[in-house]
Amino acid sequence: MHRLFIFSLGLVLAACSSVQYNLPPVSADVDGDRRAGKFIWHDLISDDPEGTETFYSALFGWEFRSLELLGASYWIISLDGKPIAGMVDQSGVAAKRDISQWMSVMAVPNAEEAVSVVSKAGGRVLREPVSIGDRGTIAVFADAQGAYFATLTTVDGDPVDESSLPAEGAFLWHELWTSDVDDATSLYSALGDLDAEALEGTSPDGSAIDFRVLRSEELTRAGIRSLPEPEMPSLWMPYLRVKSFERLEVLLSEVDDLGGEVLVPAVSRPSGGYVAVIAGPSGAPIALQTWGDEQSLIEDL
Template identity: 35%
Template sequence: MPPVTPVPNDLRLNGKFIWYDLFTSDLKAVQPFYEALFGWSFHETATGETRVLTIRREGVPIANAVYVNETKIKDGASRWLSYMSVADVDQTVLRIEQNQGSVYMPPKDLPDRGRVAVVKDPEGALFAILTATGGDPPDPAYDLNDFLGSELWARQLETAIQFYQALVAYEIEMVDVGNEKDYHLLVRDDEPRAGVVQIPWDDVNPNWIPYIAVEDVAAVAVRVEVLGGRLLIAPDPEIREGNAAIPADAATCQAIIALLF
């Protein structure tokens, strides 16, 4: 696995989402989709039996695409996994269990990456916690077609917020984003690290969804369908003033948010 940051440093930005993995049973479908949609490139990474492609933006690693047998992925769908930086993975796992969360994959050390665990919050939203070997990407480090962070879709807002505050001592800020009156920002050290919104549909499970910075949301939405993907949410003036869309890739990716940068 490539390191989270190409140049090692001593930064530890607790609560920041610093890495992303796409787990999919169809690498052949997702690779050309994201190459054409965001201009990313995919590169084989030697990791043993599991096939892993490192995703690069302008030569810089930003994520992995990981092959998973379709029998291990619910409904055969792809899934994005967001990695939260923490100071101590093992201690954070204890806090997760003490606050009604659960452990999906126990802590383990990954060469060049760091110590990691995959966990669930009380509502079942899956995410990873990571103490990166080479430090965290500095702020700010956002560009077009890069990850901006992640957003939590929750059913019980207060329960979710209290859980994540117990993990990394987030402060909470309310943000006006149009008709989403209960939009919260999780803030750590005066930097917004994630958003939290109540799920507006009955058939959607709690989950973390990555943001991607784009220059033209409407143009991205058109390209999604041309490339064989589909729009879970099309640009809509009543949703963040039309500055967001949620596409699914050609292998039925769970979701990713294209957000005006």
């Protein structure tokens, strides 16, 4: 689908391994509880931070705040004053290739146990657990199919589950596109203590989709599906909410002029609404999903 689906996260981790950061918590809305298996943060590694800021600020109204960190450039990304993600400047990393990408971060209660679960399932530990101050302890992995993701054990508990839909431009959904749905389902079910359910689905061309949903506390945390294209590498795809198909059409019409690229035009989705895949100026892919105010909450996605 796009050349930047292929990357090497290990280069980032090797370059940053000697630097200790104190990052703020992912949310102030916590109650001390652990919500294993919930995706609670997102980091964008960008080779074009200035262009990325311009792109997402114009498209969704994201706000970028730079933090002063030793040896690295990092921004907190907020929407309507609420932190939703971070951005790392790739130029400060000794990478030999473009590694721009979105990194989805899953909550786990114990970082060392996460290392054990991933290792036993045939995955790779790309960054051993390390404290990043007030944010907690982070570790970075590749699963057995090569999909990259991170885990975070927060200091004061994980963000509470909201009773309303996220704002337009906020993160709505997380989906693993993988070459081995059974194997991946086994790993993430164990990692997040999640229940898995198989659902029937078909792609726009009529072919069958092997699709699973992962649930905890009666909430749907993520989806796992077979690869849309056989030659694609496995990856976690984050989804941003768009309120309507008409709004999605407007956003897609603006992507090229803002320095991005429409990778997959809008197509209907079996669970409802439409989805498209875009990339910002850095080339990191992200999905846009229509989900209206009148539709059910995220647990029904």
